[in-house]
Amino acid sequence: xxxxxxxxxxxxxxxxxxxxxAWERRFGYPTPMRTEGKHRLYTHGEIAALRDALKEGLSISxxxxxxxxxxxxxxxxxxxxxxACELDRADAAMEAALALRSVERAVEEVLLPSLHEIADRxxxxxxxxxxxxxxxxxxxxxxxxxxxAPARPLTVLVGDxxxxxxxxxxxxxxxxxxxxxxxxxQTLSLPVSGLTGLSDVLGNFRPRxxxxxxxxxxxxxxxxxxxxVRSASGPLPVALFRRGERRASARTTGTVxxxxxxxxxxxxxxxxxxxxxxxxxxxxxxxxDPVPLRxxxxx
Amino acid sequence: MSPRPxxxxxxxxxxxxxxxxxxxxxxxAERPDPDAAMTRVCTTCHxxxxxxxxxxxxxxxxxxxxMVDGKLQICALSRRCEKLLGATEAEAxxxxxxxxxxxxxxxxxxxxxxxxxxxxxxxxxxxxxDLVVRPSGEWGIRWFTRVGPCGATSAALIVLAPxx
Numbered sequence: 001x002x003x004x005x006x007x008x009x010x011x012x013x014x015x016x017x018x019x020x021x022a023w024e025r026r027f028g029y030p031t032p033m034r035t036e037g038k039h040r041l042y043t044h045g046e047i048a049a050l051r052d053a054l055k056e057g058l059s060i061s062x063x064x065x066x067x068x069x070x071x072x073x074x075x076x077x078x079x080x081x082x083x084a085c086e087l088d089r090a091d092a093a094m095e096a097a098l099a100l101r102s103v104e105r106a107v108e109e110v111l112l113p114s115l116h117e118i119a120d121r122x123x124x125x126x127x128x129x130x131x132x133x134x135x136x137x138x139x140x141x142x143x144x145x146x147x148x149a150p151a152r153p154l155t156v157l158v159g160d161x162x163x164x165x166x167x168x169x170x171x172x173x174x175x176x177x178x179x180x181x182x183x184x185x186q187t188l189s190l191p192v193s194g195l196t197g198l199s200d201v202l203g204n205f206r207p208r209x210x211x212x213x214x215x216x217x218x219x220x221x222x223x224x225x226x227x228x229v230r231s232a233s234g235p236l237p238v239a240l241f242r243r244g245e246r247r248a249s250a251r252t253t254g255t256v257x258x259x260x261x262x263x264x265x266x267x268x269x270x271x272x273x274x275x276x277x278x279x280x281x282x283x284x285x286x287x288x289d290p291v292p293l294r295x296x297x298x299x
Numbered sequence: 300m301s302p303r304p305x306x307x308x309x310x311x312x313x314x315x316x317x318x319x320x321x322x323x324x325x326x327x328a329e330r331p332d333p334d335a336a337m338t339r340v341c342t343t344c345h346x347x348x349x350x351x352x353x354x355x356x357x358x359x360x361x362x363x364x365x366m367v368d369g370k371l372q373i374c375a376l377s378r379r380c381e382k383l384l385g386a387t388e389a390e391a392x393x394x395x396x397x398x399x400x401x402x403x404x405x406x407x408x409x410x411x412x413x414x415x416x417x418x419x420x421x422x423x424x425x426x427x428x429d430l431v432v433r434p435s436g437e438w439g440i441r442w443f444t445r446v447g448p449c450g451a452t453s454a455a456l457i458v459l460a461p462x463x
Contacts, residue, residue, distance in 0.1 A: 013340075014338050014339070014340075015338065015340045015345075016342070016345075018345060019340055019342075019345040022345040022346060023345070023346075026346060026389075027389060054339065054340075054348070056452055057348065057374070057452070058325060058348060058350060058366050058368075058374040058375045058449075058452055058454050059325050059326065059347065059366070059374055059375030059376075059388060059392065060326075060340070060346055060347065060348060061375065061376075061388040061389050061392040062374045062375065062392045062393070063348075064389075065389075065392055065393060
């Protein structure tokens, strides 16, 4: 995916960087990513679509609306390919989506909406859905393998509370797995129904947080699993993702309810891990401190 | 007497037909600085494209106006017009103009006159029409409007004047 810095994007559109920032505030478009230094980074596809739309438009609003329409054209392409069971065309549709967006946005804006449209149209017990869900799961696994190795020892245990591969929520769970991996966390997904041998696995993995994704498993089943995990790994923060109506009981247990948006949920999990790292950081004894605390003159 | 007809210049027909056009921002109506580098985006508010309209029709900063295409879909809304109609530009764009504006009840011509004026203006007809409209679903408010052509992409410009 080709990206542009603010000055490059502004010069491509023949506007000032201030104008680009004003559009972002007012119209939410173009939507830049951020570098590690918090600088804006625009996708070339978004800027090119906006430039074409500006040539014919009478207002920025109508140009933004047209550019957005052009970008969402990838969703019908993917739906068409998957409904026709054409794997190559489905891969090509995702490649086209990735040319214009980051992996995260391609998943949130093209892959998941396309799959949910197929589930709505054919039902989640149908053959087209089974084919599409299989392809999407495979695509997400492939994308996860391409993610950079985690830079920090942040480990998250995802409790899979979905009804299995054909549950539409299983794709959301797999997507969260990918997002967390790309955000630098090491993730392990385990079904909440499996308690046997859990402590052995957790002894090696040592999670820092638990995310329970999906609404198919009952509260009792999830509670038993969470208890087993906490018995093996200590008191870990628990967060719920897309738990549906079942999340109401979380209010009384101090559990964090994650945002439905994958990007937001990932940010919240990162925040949870950072908070835990700050709280759990062991205090070093003064004798071993390489830089002794400077005492104030009045002390 | 020669059988050849005499050709005469008639005042008012051969000259003055093409009213000069003036450029302005489609959001704040500020006139662009002629010395500034040619850009399609307003350098004052950053939120509007520079369009042109006949001098007699072109709005001034603070005026309420909107631009409508030949399919009667709203393309742009000025800042003042957003306040008058109670809708932001992003909400109004691509909606039918008749969702927001209808002829005032006292107008005998009905909605056809409004639609016809807009369609003709959007095709580039240079005539500026005067109409009286009201907000859709509201009574007791009248706006004297002027409807005429605007560009660069051909559209109709509707300038509202609540005070008459």
